[in-house]
Amino acid sequence: MPLNAQELKQLAEAAEQSPLPVCGNWVHRAAAWESFTEDRWPAGLMERVDTLRADEFAEPGFEEFHPGGTRYDSADAPISVPHFPFNRSELFRCAACARLVLRYTEFGGYYVDHRARRVEAALVSI
Numbered sequence: 001m002p003l004n005a006q007e008l009k010q011l012a013e014a015a016e017q018s019p020l021p022v023c024g025n026w027v028h029r030a031a032a033w034e035s036f037t038e039d040r041w042p043a044g045l046m047e048r049v050d051t052l053r054a055d056e057f058a059e060p061g062f063e064e065f066h067p068g069g070t071r072y073d074s075a076d077a078p079i080s081v082p083h084f085p086f087n088r089s090e091l092f093r094c095a096a097c098a099r100l101v102l103r104y105t106e107f108g109g110y111y112v113d114h115r116a117r118r119v120e121a122a123l124v125s126i
């Protein structure tokens with residue numbers, strides 16, 4: 001079952017209350033979407049929680065959500081589950097520090113580009 005916004009926010013709030021200090025992995029510093037190559041993904045630490053993709057068969061839309069004038073790559077851009085690119089993202093939890101990270105893959109004409117962004121509960125739009 002895909003996660004809805006309420007569930008994502010609750011998971012993020014719980015993660016932020018973890019007594020563990022945030023570990024040194026780069027994904028936790030990705031306040032805005034950050035491009036990475038697969039070899040930089042800390043696969044040994046990242047436990048997949050669930051998808052935000054509502055329908056695995058239908059192509060999610062490309063409309064973004066920026067009511068406060070943010071942009072795609074703003075660190076304070078809202079995390080809106082029905083909007084691009086959250087609507088095609090997977091949620092991961094770090095095994096070392098329990099913090100949450102979103103990831104998706106951008107498909108260009110001749111390339112694939114992975115992007116990751118940490119989850120801040122306060123930015124999850126309900």
Ligand SMILES: [Zn+2]
Pocket residue numbers: 022023024025028094095096097098099
């Ligand atoms: Zn960590």
